[in-house]
Amino acid sequence: MPSSEGDLTILKDTFLEVAEGQSIAIIGQSGSGKSTLLGLLAGLDQASSGDIEIFGNNISKMNEEGRALIRKDYISFIFQNFQLLPTLTALENVLLPLQLKQVDNAKAKALEFLEKVGLGHRVHHTPKLLSGGEQQRVAIARAFACQTPILFADEPTGNLDSQTGQTVADLLFELNEQFNLTLVLVTHDPKLANRCDKQFSMNAGELIEVKVGEAL
Template sequence: MIKSTALKQEVQTSEGQLTILKGIDLEIKPGESVAIVGASGSGKSTLLGLLAGLDTPSSGQIYLQGEEITRLDEEQRAQIRGRLVAFVFQNFQLLGSLTALENVMLPLEVRGVEDPATKAREVFARVGLTGREHHYPKQLSGGEQQRVAIARAFASEAPIMFADEPTGNLDTVTGGKIADLLFELNEEAGTTLVLVTHDIRLASRCHRQIVIEAGAIVEPGQ
């Protein structure tokens, strides 16, 4: 379960204090897929980063699997992320010095998984990239890089998946294939999926859509 209570995010600017999130109350059930949608600047990516433990809020509480991560320091949050969270980024976030397969292996090695290469190859094949294991990110197309990123995320077997505009940097056809892959793997794994997107077609594939305007939830979805 993912839960936030009275979640606020405020930052200081040259023009004074800017409120990005205005007291977000949210609950996402295990196994649920949820799309967070809204205009640019509405606060949806900020909310996603907070829920994933990548940043800390100005006030409020966040719970992942019943554990309040907002009371933890960065090292403790990193441990929680390593155990519970996988993340797919819009710009892939692959390490250019590692091959595609090594990028998938990395989180497995960090977690101390036995024989990470075999596990990584299984997931690599599942995303349709057999034969591209030893290519570096710069040698792959955008769609292939996102497939590597998705393989890396699912290889970790984390119960919660966050995705920030996972098809945002891809053309329509490639983005559609990536969306199919994301939802197919998510259904097989039974993970909780929370994604931010501008793509209404992508959002409509989720169990519900949460609409944010000016830092507040205006439609919580059903």
């Protein structure tokens, strides 16, 4: 990435291969490059070099329109800062991507997943009327409802109380098992990371696999 002081390297040479249906966790300190890597893998950002393939599609060679089509068909994303549309209700925020994908019974599905994250009584509230934890749960319901083959999650339980966080974590891995969902998450929670098939540590832009039995 270019800067006023010359090129700035955020991520070092990185190789990561994730099998279909696999769950992986990426851990590391703030500023280590975890969220940047997640954004690149999801096609939300574009790397200055290298290749990223999603189900055989090299998104590194695509323009934004091409990457958006890949995201529509293959990818859901849980953002750490929610990314909810402020003028839409919780229900409408979850419903919108389903309508864009022309999903059958979209409203029923949106309501189902809002119920699953404990927000069945808040469906008609806009984000400003919801707490941070409730907004996070709307963002999670939106990602779950799309039921794409890949889910990227940036600190999915970071704004939740322990009981709700456990419920969300259980749902993550239930979807992972039931629908062969490929799950890639960034987390500071060692319990959540330990439930994944593989764990990686990110340190100063370098990704290193954490072997079973090693301390996180």
